[in-house]
Amino acid sequence: MKKLMFAVVSGLLALTVSACGTGTDQAASTSGQSGATKYVFGTDATYPPFEFEKDGKYVGIDIDLINAIAKEEGFEVEIKPMDFKGIIPAVQAKQLDGAIAGISINDKRKEILDFSEPYYQAGLSLVVREDNTTINGEADLAGKTIAIKKGTTGATFADELGKKYGATVKYFDDSPSMFQEVQNGNADVTIEDYPVISYKIAVDPASKLKIVGDRLNGDHYGIAVLKGNKDLQDKLNSGLKKLKENGKYDEIINTYLNTKK
Amino acid sequence: MSSSWDVIVDALPVLAQGSVVTLKITVISLFFALLIGLLFGLMSTSRSKILRGIATAYVDFLRGTPLLVQIFFIYFGLPPVLDIKIPETTAGILALSLNAGAYLAEIFRGGILSIDKGQMEAARSLGLTHGKAMRLVILPQAVRRMIPAFVNQFIVTLKDTSLLTVIGIRELMNSGEIIISSNFRSFEIWAVVAVFYFLMIYILSLLSRSLERRFAK
Numbered sequence: 001m002k003k004l005m006f007a008v009v010s011g012l013l014a015l016t017v018s019a020c021g022t023g024t025d026q027a028a029s030t031s032g033q034s035g036a037t038k039y040v041f042g043t044d045a046t047y048p049p050f051e052f053e054k055d056g057k058y059v060g061i062d063i064d065l066i067n068a069i070a071k072e073e074g075f076e077v078e079i080k081p082m083d084f085k086g087i088i089p090a091v092q093a094k095q096l097d098g099a100i101a102g103i104s105i106n107d108k109r110k111e112i113l114d115f116s117e118p119y120y121q122a123g124l125s126l127v128v129r130e131d132n133t134t135i136n137g138e139a140d141l142a143g144k145t146i147a148i149k150k151g152t153t154g155a156t157f158a159d160e161l162g163k164k165y166g167a168t169v170k171y172f173d174d175s176p177s178m179f180q181e182v183q184n185g186n187a188d189v190t191i192e193d194y195p196v197i198s199y200k201i202a203v204d205p206a207s208k209l210k211i212v213g214d215r216l217n218g219d220h221y222g223i224a225v226l227k228g229n230k231d232l233q234d235k236l237n238s239g240l241k242k243l244k245e246n247g248k249y250d251e252i253i254n255t256y257l258n259t260k261k
Numbered sequence: 262m263s264s265s266w267d268v269i270v271d272a273l274p275v276l277a278q279g280s281v282v283t284l285k286i287t288v289i290s291l292f293f294a295l296l297i298g299l300l301f302g303l304m305s306t307s308r309s310k311i312l313r314g315i316a317t318a319y320v321d322f323l324r325g326t327p328l329l330v331q332i333f334f335i336y337f338g339l340p341p342v343l344d345i346k347i348p349e350t351t352a353g354i355l356a357l358s359l360n361a362g363a364y365l366a367e368i369f370r371g372g373i374l375s376i377d378k379g380q381m382e383a384a385r386s387l388g389l390t391h392g393k394a395m396r397l398v399i400l401p402q403a404v405r406r407m408i409p410a411f412v413n414q415f416i417v418t419l420k421d422t423s424l425l426t427v428i429g430i431r432e433l434m435n436s437g438e439i440i441i442s443s444n445f446r447s448f449e450i451w452a453v454v455a456v457f458y459f460l461m462i463y464i465l466s467l468l469s470r471s472l473e474r475r476f477a478k
Contacts, residue, residue, distance in 0.1 A: 085438055085441070085442045088442075088445060089441060089445060089447045092445060092447070093447065108443075112445050147429065150438050150439060150442045151438075151441075151442030151443075152442075155439075155442065155443075156443065159443075170349070170429035170431075171429055171431070171435060171438070171439050172427070172428075172429050173426070173427055177337070177427065177428075177429075180337045181337075181429065183341065184337065184340045184341060184346065185340075185346050186340075186346060186347075186348065186349065
């Protein structure tokens, strides 16, 4: 409670300071004590192994990565969890300085956001229930139901598949809901980023899910920032570069995934 | 970037479709909710302690848990345990009916209790059974007093359908979210979604007001 109060009060103070301060229109606010710049990053906290909650703390590849970058570049990070579909609109609305949430870089998103250099290649996979033998590839989707998460590249892909093969698409707010949908048999298939679904199956054998077919594409994840925030974009790129050079990047990836990418 | 006008025109058919689903679910849910409400409302005014207990437990439980939890419980929680399949629309209607039913039960109870005791006594002394007295004397008077509360619940339930977006029902809210997640035009789409909800509820209010006038005669 005290912590929350402190966060709220210091946030308000910081806002006031930046509002009547230099007058430069920067989304970043300066915190009093350290003098370091603080950035607020949105994330989707239900997306292991990239971001999830463990023992009351946010962990995962994305979280470790952004914290490591912040350390290298000397800024502070505040993580704000939300529904994935709300993240990009929140950056657009300047509620967030940026977002790291396994966000695939694509042209449509590039129109409204700027991205860091790609930091991970994910790619989409078809996921069905263990006992499903009828779906082995996208050509088997005719007349089937696809569960998907709103605002993802998987959703865009599902839309196209739906039109192409005559499948129904159902939209959910988070990954656990769409997985449950397939487990319960209310949808035949879902589409998810390969590392996320392989992690889920590895840590949760009770999930009754399996991956079928090849990866459908080769999307790259990037860290999103407010359009035109060159300063933050540069910091992220330089931080990423340093982490890749000093081996910290591989270390983080290997902590959560045993395969080196 | 395309103009706001184009964005809205593109979205209209999808949002209109979503509104139809919203209205359908509202009407069906309220139909069942009325039956549930009447049943539990009568039970809670009955002389039997057991019936009263059941009604109280129902109302307390459904009113004491958030609708969102009830939706998740019915749709995601029950099927694996009971080994059944509940389609999303069925689950949504079930959750909304059970929930609104609890509130309507209280409205019925309040309405019935608001009718003077003498009415029942007079009806009984004229030789009517308790059931007949309830049906012919008490309820017609009570229902008239309940209309404003009914309308209120109608509006609340219509707005509550927006929670069904979490289980993938493509009602108005879900349609809005899908559109925004691909075109990122929050301002225009939420504005239209708000107008659609407002129009549905406004038309309902007008209808109910004319209904109220007819009944009041």
